[in-house]
Amino acid sequence: xxxxxxxxxxxxxxxxxxxxxxxxxxxxxxxxxxxxxxxxxxxxxxxxxxxxxxxxxxxxxxxxxxxxxxxxxxxxxxxxxxxxxxxxxxxxxxxxxxxxxxxxxxxxxxxxxxxxxxxxxxxxxxxxxxxxxxxxxxxxxxxxxxxxxxxxxxxxxxxxxxxxxxxxxxxxxxxxxxxxxxxxxxxxxxxxxxxxxxxxxxxxxxxxxxxxxxxxxxxxxxxxxxxxxxxxxxxxxxxxxxxxxxxxxxxxxxxxxx
Amino acid sequence: xxxxxxxxxxxxxxxxxxxxxxxxxxxxxxxxxxxxxxxxxxxxxxxxxxxxxxxxxxxxxxxxxxxxxxxxxxxxxxxxxxxxxxxxxxxx
Numbered sequence: 008x009x010x011x012x013x014x015x016x017x018x019x020x021x022x023x024x025x026x027x028x029x030x031x032x033x034x035x036x037x038x039x040x041x042x043x044x045x046x047x048x049x050x051x052x053x054x055x056x057x058x059x060x061x062x063x064x065x066x067x068x069x070x071x072x073x074x075x076x077x078x079x080x081x082x083x084x085x086x087x088x089x090x091x092x093x094x095x096x097x098x099x100x101x102x103x104x105x106x107x108x109x110x111x112x113x114x115x116x117x118x119x120x121x122x123x124x125x126x127x128x129x130x131x132x133x134x135x136x137x138x139x140x141x142x143x144x145x146x147x148x149x150x151x152x153x154x155x156x157x158x159x160x161x162x163x164x165x166x167x168x169x170x171x172x173x174x175x176x177x178x179x180x181x182x183x184x185x186x187x188x189x190x191x192x193x194x195x196x197x198x199x200x201x202x203x204x205x206x207x208x209x210x211x212x213x214x215x216x217x218x219x220x221x222x223x224x225x226x227x228x229x230x231x232x233x234x235x236x237x238x239x240x241x242x243x244x245x246x247x248x249x250x251x252x253x254x255x256x257x258x259x260x261x262x263x264x265x
Numbered sequence: 266x267x268x269x270x271x272x273x274x275x276x277x278x279x280x281x282x283x284x285x286x287x288x289x290x291x292x293x294x295x296x297x298x299x300x301x302x303x304x305x306x307x308x309x310x311x312x313x314x315x316x317x318x319x320x321x322x323x324x325x326x327x328x329x330x331x332x333x334x335x336x337x338x339x340x341x342x343x344x345x346x347x348x349x350x351x352x353x354x355x356x357x
Contacts, residue, residue: 128272135325
């Protein structure tokens with residue numbers, strides 16, 4: 008038998024089990040309806056969970072983008088001060104960040120797809136649960152033992168299949184979300200550890216690359232000030248001209264002492 | 266006949282299309298039997314496309330069980346095996 012028939016049979020068997028268990032088929036209607044309401048809650052929670060996870064990825068993407076931008080700026084600064092080694096390091100890190108972003112973007116898109124599917128499924132299930140409720144009341148009002156089994160069976164297997172389908176979609180979304188959560192947690196750790204360089208971290212202070220860059224620029228600044236100092240000094244032994252203190256001698260002295 | 270595509274919904278397909286769909290279904294089944302993942306994906310895609318093309322969507326307010334239930338387009342062989350292997354896997 009083909010898989011499509013076997014799958015259809017599996018759904019039917021599932022629905023019939025509930026029917027077989029009940030003494031009065033009308034009990035099944037109420038029981039099934041309760042399960043439907045539970046499933047509706049579940050699928051709505053599933054939509055909310057997937058949306059939360061998707062938003063977390065959006066946030067991470069924004070953070071990684073900031074890190075990539077900062078690394079790009081740092082590379083440019085490093086080139087400015089003639090430190091190709093630091094520029095290379097910054098660009099290497101940026102490449103790693105970009106690769107992470109590509110992966111996360113793919114995951115985010117997959118989650119968006121699940122979110123859309125689940126939202127549609129929730130809407131459809133809502134409509135069918137409503138239809139079931141109407142039919143349930145009709146069957147109960149016009150109940151005759153002879154036809155009850157058939158009519159209850161039709162209603163229950165119709166909705167049961169829908170619930171099975173939606174339940175699978177919820178499960179799937181939960182699996183995807185769980186996988187994503189694990190990964191997102193790892194990336195959050197990378198971001199806070201500074202390994203990917205979290206440009207948004209305010210408490211962590213400066214990262215090692217920025218420190219090296221600042222040091223390089225600092226050295227350059229000192230060199231420049233030293234040169235300026237030397238230029239400002241009167242040529243030695245040319246005469247008793249007093250030093251022009253007021254024009255900048257004092258700050259220069261202070262800087263030189265630091 | 267009513268055919269459900271998992272994760273997508275139900276379609277009402279006219280009897281005139283059943284011959285074509287059965288032939289496609291047999292090809293999907295052949296791919297399952299040989300464990301050919303690429304062929305399974307391709308043939309399942311053909312079958313689902315045919316169901317969508319020949320069928321019309323069952324309205325949301327209608328409660329009907331399906332004669333055939335097809336895996337969703339992004340299923341692979343492992344998903345199908347899991348579905349069929351343990352009936353308890355189908356929730357609801």
